[in-house]
Amino acid sequence: MTARALLVLAGLLGAILATSPALAERLIVSVSNHRVTVTPNYAGEELVLFGSVERDADTPPGRTNYDLVVTVVGPRADMVTRRKERRFGIWINSDYRQFLQVPTYLALFSNRPFDQIASPEVQRRQQLGLNNVLLMQRVSGDYADVVPDDVFRSAFVRLRTEHGLYREETSAVTFLTPTLFRTTIPLPAEVPIGTYNVEIKLFTDGALVTKADTAFEIVKVGFEQFVANTARQNGLAYGLVTAAMALMTGWMASIVFRRD
Known part of the structure; x- marks a missing residue:
């Protein structure tokens, strides 16, 4: 590579770095147990997620108005929701909707309601809340998500919620100090086996500041x-x-x- 090419490359890198925003905060997170074992007498468990917001010299002084959203996603699988109708005195399956590679377990926790954390556009883009989480479906030969009040989507989320496998709690994250936080992750008795990914997003003034990831595993023994x-x-x-x-x-x- 010639000296001129090196100078051009250095200039491009400098421009990219100059336009990239500096991360003023970062998240340090962990869970109380990274491996949950399911035995014959397993009746459910609660994990504790805890962490802190690490600030640096670029953090605006006095900024402590943080919001936190924790999303826990279990193993993905194809599932079907069926609609039953009563015909001639008998309940039969009249229609169905196939959900493609959707989470078998899904939990969203925050320190306050999502509409107080971010605008509707940011909520949709960051998938804050069950109504904004993408649930891919096969609809009339096409593949897409649908409006939240769609009868099949609503029934699917309701049934998963009744079994404790889908949940949304907007007061589950607690800030112990302006930068230390914790929340619990309930795992019901019929929790699916596999790897669970946990994504933690930090917001301030309606904007995403930074995020972090961790994971835990549920295994049978x-x-x-x-x-x-x-x-x-x-x-x-x-x-x-x-x-x-x-x-x-x-x-x-x-x-x-x-x-x-």
């Missing part, structure tokens, strides 16, 4: 893990053993309850 591995890796053997156990149970029940 013991007999449940053995059964899950067998079903996944040896499907035929698992099916045969399950059928044999069902036949054995039925035979034993017929003996116990046999009338002489």
Whole structure:
């Protein structure tokens, strides 16, 4: 590379650095447990997310009006929501909507309502709140998200919320000091297995300042893990053993309850 080319490259880098905003804050975060084990008597758990806002010399003096949004996303999967109708006295599935690679667990926590943190445009862009989270669907041969009050989308979110797998809490993040914060992440008994990504976004005066990421994992152990591995890796053997156990149970029940 010639000296002239080096000078041009240095000038371009200088211009990029000059126009890039300096990060005046950064987030230091962690969770109380990075590996949650699911045993046969698992009944749910709560993790604690805690952290701090690290300020530097570029931070405007006196700036402490921070807002925090925590988004927890579990493993993704395809799911279906069905609509039932009563016809001739019988409830049947009349229509359905397929949701593509959506979170099996989704939680959004903040220190105050989202509409007090940012404008509607920023909320949509940063996906603040369940109504703004992108839930890709197959709609009439197309792939898109739909309006929040769509009947299938609303039913999907409602059903996940009733099982504790989708949640939105706008007073769950607590600032212990102007820069220290904490929140809890509830995990219900039927929590899906897999890796959970946690994104923490820091706002001030309606604008995103910085963000950080962490993660934790939920795994099965013991007999449940053995059964899950067998079903996944040896499907035929698992099916045969399950059928044999069902036949054995039925035979034993017929003996116990046999009338002489």
